[in-house]
Amino acid sequence: MALCSFERLLVSFLVLVVVCAKAGLGTTVGCVERERQALLRFKHGLVDDYGILSSWDTRDCCQWRGVQCSNQSGHIILLHLPAHWSENTDDYQSLRGEISPSLLELEHLTHLDLSFNDFGRRPIPPFLASLTKIQHLSLSNANFSGRLPSQLGNLSNLLSLDLNLNFNLHSGNLEWLSHLTSLRHLDLNFVDLSKAIHWSQAINKLPSLIHLNLQYCSLPPLTTPSLSPVNSSAPLAFLDLHFNDLTSSIFPWLFNFATTLVHLDLSWNxxxxxxxxDAFGNMISLTYLDISHNQLQGSIPDIFGNMASLERLDLSVNKLKGEIPKSLSNLCRLQGLSLSHNNLSGQLPQDLLACANDTLEILYLSGNQLTGSVPDLTGFSSLQALELDQNQINGTLPTSIGQLTKLQVLDIGSNSLQGAISEAHLHHLSQLYYLDLSSNSLTFNMSSEWVPPFQLNSLILTSCQLGPRFPSWLRTQKQLESLDISNSNISDVIPGWFWNLTSRIQAFNISNNQITGTLPNVSSKFDHSIYIDMSSNYLEGSIPQLPSNLAWLDLSNNKFSGSITLLCTVANSYLVYLDLSNNLLSGELANCWPQWKRLTVLNLENNQFSGKIPKSFGSLQSIQTLHLRNNNLIGELPSSLKKCKSLRFIDLAKNRFSGKIPTWIGRNLPNLMVLNLQSNKFSGSISLEICQLKKIQILDLSSNNMSGTIPRCLSNFTGMTKNGTLTLTVAYSYSFYNSFMSFSPKSYDDRELVKWKGREFEFKNTLGLVKCIDFSSNKLTGEIPKEVTDLLKLVSLNFSRNNLTGLIPTTIGQLKSLEVLDLSQNQLIGEIPSSLSEIDRLSNLDLSNNNLSGKIPRGTQLQSFNASAYEGNPTLCGLPLLKKCLEDKAEGAPNASSYEDDIQQDGNDMWFYVSIALGFIVGFWGVCGTLLLNNSWRYAYFRFLNKIKDWLYVTTTINMARLRRSLQS
Known part of the structure; x- marks a missing residue:
């Protein structure tokens, strides 16, 4: 019996082994054929440029790249085909095409990842919502577009949904999300949700949601913010809402997750x-809080000191003010603090974050108004980045800074530091790669044998005292990518070893020194696109052969001479900025402009160039600023320039250009804001097409041979009817990257010489506010068009030295912003409009040498000018001229010269009338009073009067009788 039992046990064991063996063999047999065929049809709809699916030709699809099958059933459960980055091609190796409905055969699929492929801006296929067992769906950065299919709400088993970086997806309603009750991770970054006004309610209905990414979604503000949080059971821990259109109405909704949130990003709203x-103080679980780049105001609340779990706090780029609160010293776990670019003031606390001296890695306080000295940070053993730049910190830099052995970034530029920098300040900073001590009053005292312990990527020492020699320790820095030692009192020849530093360098600036000598051939010295600024020195000789990958070159304000033909060796499309102004360069302009497709700023002014503008200038289709002032250029303007439709600024003054001003300037250059053709030989009339320059702000055609009348359509210059910005900024794209400074668009603030109150002034920081028209010193005839008075923001108007006739427009007083008005040396007639006296800003006026007549209007403004502003008008009268007007003489109108006499005369008249009154009183009462008081005198007086009366009667009667007799005879 025992044997039988044993045999039965052995048989059972063998059966189990066979079953297990068969099961094991089943995993190697291959996938389900129906699903294999589905994958092949899926492959057929794709374009595989990189052979990603080259393994999809064997029998067992479970062995194919990106495919995973179930060990138990053999069904496909995972399809993982994201594109991958190739260092060889410097690009993603991806699939293209469309997603085949054959994927519906994969009924057991739980994981689908097709991210970073290219599906040609097709919509996300709604049939994917039929894969009901899907738990993880990633279609990020796969070039889908169109409306987000609401059918995705049918995927009730979904744990994570990633549709990030599909820039053309949009959704006006997220209600479908409420059905994804198992969803833990949701990433909709860059999906346009600007019309999803009830997005927060949809999020509230996801009870399992832990991680939510809604960056760059244009999220609208909450339409019905409540005063108290909305109930939600979601255990949300990670929330990123940066770069949206949110307002402060988001706060009550956020505080609903106060006890669960660990990571919160509200930046760039x-x-x-x-x-x-203050409710932020209740978010005691937060370890990461970023509310930077917003419009937050007021002071930094003390409640942050209660958030003991905080490791990162970023409040930078807001409008916060006041002092840094002492409560921040309670944050003992803090690793990073950024309060940069606010309006914080007060003393920089010397014990700031002392509690976090073992954990603090990043401290950014730049761009405020903090005062005091640099604190002693000796105990901050973990500190990696310290930025205190752009404040009002004074004193000296403590040598204890050299004890921060983990420091990688040190930026204390643009403060009021003084004193010397010695080797002790930098002795132990072996990990330092970014150093900025610029714009202080610091002097470097290093021995010529000193070897720094670091290898810097960026060194910025603008306005530090390094000279008179190039610092010898600089030659040890082999990893430099950016170098700025401008305005550092160097009066030396560039040493040969300097050019050996340039193998990695992408930007260097040695401008505003007293550097002498010539430049060697540097065409092979730079491996990357390069920014070079050597302006404002004493460099001389010819411009050498330059690197072919040059992106920015400024050699202005030197003594370079000869031609610029070697510039043609810069045969690339990277060059965006070229400034060779204020040198001694000569010859014709090089004819290699077509190779610089991205050139945006070109400045060749104040040289000795001759010849014509090459027709190839028309290939500069990105150019915005063109300065050719003060050369010897001749000929007509080439019509090819009309292709340069991006031009905003043209200065061709003080050359010998001739011919008519082309009509295509108005028709083809719609963005033009500055046009200066002063002091050339242009002739002909001013065409009506010039009025199409609606954005023009400075128009100078002075000192030419222009004739004809001034167009009446000047009122089309709408750029002169609106307020301007301070600067005329030219934006351009310049690819500059190193390990600390990432790529960002750059800009250039243009500058221009403008005739102002009889002299030329250079405007830069306020150039955008200058609105002027100057047609002076030509042969223009006809009347001043009254339409010019519609340019309400005009600041300077000069029509002098022409042959203009007629009246000054009576509406001239509308130009309330006018500061300069010069109409002198014309043939204008009539009276000066009274409205001119209403322009309060007028500070320079010249109406001399015309035929103006009548009285100068009374008003403080017009009488304040010197008489020379009105001289040469024979029939003009009134102050400040000495010539009185007739009505002033007739009316005895007082004038300035007789003012004191008038006062004296008024005093004399007053005493005269007083004397008459006194005489009358004395005479009346002296005679009549006596008669009233004395009776005998009164009787005698009246008898005497009676005798006189009788005598007059008798005498008159006799004389009348004699007269009658004489007449009768």
């Missing part, structure tokens, strides 16, 4: 304003 709510 431009409408998020007001003060920081």
């Amino acid at each position: 431009d409408h998020l304003n007001g003060s920081i709510p």
Whole structure:
């Protein structure tokens, strides 16, 4: 019996082994054929440029790249085909095409990842919502477009959904999300949700949501913000809402997750304003809080000191003010603090974050108004980045800074530091790669044998005292990518070893020194696109052969001479900025402009160039600024320039250009804001097409041979009817990257010489506010068009030295912004309009040498000018001229010269009338009073009067009788 039992046990064991063996063999047999065929049809709809699916030709699809099958059933459960980055091609190796409905055969699929492929801006296929067992769906950065299919709400088993970086997807309603009750991870970055006004309610209905990414979604503000949080059971821990259109109405909704949130990013919401709510103090689980780049105001609340778990706090780029609160010293776990670019003031606390001296890695306080000295940070053993630049910090730099052995970034530029920098300041900073001590009053005292312990990527020492020699320790820095030692009192020849530093360098600036000598051939010295600024020195000789990958070159304000033909060796499309102004360069302009497709700023003014503008200038289709002032250029303007439709600024003054001003300037250059053709030989009339320059702000055609009348359509210059910005900024794209400074668009603030009050002034920081028209010193005839008075923001108007006739427009007083008005040396007639006296800003006026007549209007403004502003008008009268007007003489109108006499005369008249009154009183009462008081005198007086009366009667009667007799005879 025992044997039988044993045999039965052995048989059972063998059966089990066979079953297990068969099961094991089943995993190697291959996938389900129906699913294999589905994958092949899926492959057929794709374009595989890189052979990603080259393994999809064997029998067992479970062995194919990106495919995973179930060990138990053999069904495909995972399809993982994201594109991958190739260092060889410097690009993603991806699939293209469309997603085949054959994927519906993969009924057991739980994981689908097709991210970073290219599906040609097709919509996300709604049939994917039929894969009901899907738990993880990633279609990020796969070039889908169109409306987000609401059918995705059918994927009730979904744990994670990633549709990030599909820039053309949009959704006006997220209600479908409420059905994804198992969803833990949701990433909709860059999906346009600007019309999803009830997005927060949809999020509230996801009870399992832990991680939510809604960056760059144009999220609208909450339409019905409540005063108290909305109930939600979601255990949300990670929330990123940066770069949206949120307002402060988001705060009550956020505080619903106060006890669960660990990571919160609200940065770059431009409408998020007001003060920081105290309710943040209840978010005790937060380890990461970023509310930077907003419009937050008020002071930094003390409640942050209660958030003991905080490791990163970023409040930078807001409008916060006041002092840094002492409560921040309670944050003992803090690793990073950024309060940069606010309006914080007060003393920089010397014990700031002392509690976090073992953990603090990043401290950014730049761009405020903090005062005091640099604190002693000796105990901050973990500190890696310290930025205190652009404040009002004074004193000296403590040598204890040299004890921060992990420091990688040190930026204390643009402060009021003084004193010397010695080797002790930098002795132990072996990990330092970014150093900025610029714009202080610091002097470097290093021995010629000193070897720094670091290898810097960026060194910025603008306005530090390094000279008179190039610092010898600089030659040890082999990893430099950017170098700025401008305005550092160097009066030396560039040493040969300097050019050996340039193998990695992408930007260097040695401008505003007293550097002498010539430049060697540097065409092979730079491996990357390069920014070079050597302006404002004493460099001389010819411009050498330059690197072919040059992106920015400024050699202005030197003594370079000869031609610029070697510039043609810069045969690339990287060059965006070229400034060779204020040198001694000569010859014709090189004819290699077509190779610089991205050139945006070209400045060749104040040289000795001759010849014509090459027709190839028309290939500069990105150019915005063209300065050719003060050369010897001749000929007509080439019509090819009309292709340069991006031009905003043209200065061709003080050359010998001739011919008519082309009509295509108005028709083809719609963005033009400055046109200066002063002091050339242009002739002909001013065409009506010039009025199509609606954005023009400075128009100078002075000192030419222009004839004809001034167009009446000047009122089309709408750029002169609106307020301007301070600067005329030219934006351009310049690819500059190193390990600390990432790529960003650059800009250039243009500058221009403008005739102002009889002299030329250079405007830069306020150039955008200058609105002027100058047609002076030509042969223009006809009347001043009254339409010019519609240019309400005009600041300077000069029509002098022409042959203009007629009246000054009576509406001239509309130009309330006018500061300069010169109409002198014409043939204008009539009276000066009274409205001219209403322009309060007028500070320079010249109406001399015309035929103006009548009285100068009374008003403080017009009488304040010197008489020379009105001289040469024979029939003009009134102050400040000495010539009185007739009505002033007739009316006895007082004038300035007789003012004191008038006062004296008024005094004499007053005493005269007083004397008459006194005489009358004395005479009356002296005679009549006596008669009233004395009776005998009164009787005698009246008898005497009676005798006189009788005598007059008798005498008159006799004489009348004699007269009658004489007449009768």
